[in-house]
Amino acid sequence: MHVLSTQFDRATPFIPFFSVFYFIWYPFLLITLYLILQQKKSAYYQTLVAVCFGILVANFTFLIYPTFVPRPQLGPGWNFFVPITYRLDEPYNGFPSIHVLTCYLMLRGAGILPKWSRLAVAVMAWLIILSTLFIKQHVIADMAAGIALGEIVFQITGRLIKERQQPLSHESAVES
Template sequence: MRRKLHAYLPLLWLLAIPALNIFYVRLNHGGGQVNSLVTDIDRQIPFVPIFIIPYIFWYVFITGMLLLHFFTNKKGFAQTLVTLCTGLVACYMIYLQFQTTVPRPQIGSSGVLIQLVEWVYRHDQPFNCFPSIHVFTSYLMIKSVQEQEAFSRKFKAAVYFSSWLIICSTFFVKQHVLLDAAGAIALAEILHFAGRTLFNGKVLTLHKRSPSE
């Protein structure tokens, strides 16, 4: 029994994500200079309430993908989690030095979708936008499955579709703009490359392997 429980101990490292989220909350305000990266193209993107569904689904998607990596490939789990947490720290450092905001639309209608949008707006101030954490983590999931032979082509396609749907949702619910996404994708590419280089040739895990493993 102890050996079985010991095998699940690395899952405790997932607690690093909500722990780091404390800094997101502390930085999510408009004090000091706040910049805008809104372009003319962003102004042409309509507000589409139904996209709040994939936007909120992000929470389930990222958690589920990390758990799947854990049960499929411990090395992949460690690399993805370390890269994700490093990216969060990088985002927070950027928010501290270069705070941006995205104007939100005036919502005059009602309904379940609008209520969900308003719930998100109430719990997430319109700051901490560049780079987008939604986009960074979603794109990172794409990179994390690309070279994994354990995943089928259909599953990878589902991950790609889900990730890009979430990324697009950030525009249509007016939480982010195009440059927020571009910065997040660039950050994910850089950190994924660095993480792959670090882990390549060495099975770096988040726990010591027991003699029975």
């Protein structure tokens, strides 16, 4: 089991309030995907396929490179959501962070949205990404890997979507 925590991670403050943003992740994904779908179907498909592909790659990574994130001891009076988060989301296999991966993909997919929607998605995505660090659910390496993986799968799926949208030439249609 690998521990990727650095001095910077240990110096990052524990801010229980950010667990609220960590919990908003599920509705955030659904709402953002819906907004993207309403704006442009090809962007929706690219984003959705990137999410699925990214999660598959992340889960494969968990198998070959298991990690552990040290957590603070919780005392009485902590935010309501932190103990629930810790119970539901074990401190194992966080490299890359799926929360960060999917939030980054929502940011990329939201590029086609109107300015104010794009801004709302960006603010919420970054609050969720920061929440993974502030509630000590992930470390910087998990975040960086989630963003890097997100960019890679978004680029790959963009190429795949673009290739599928290319009209067939007469010759290639005859060959098929």
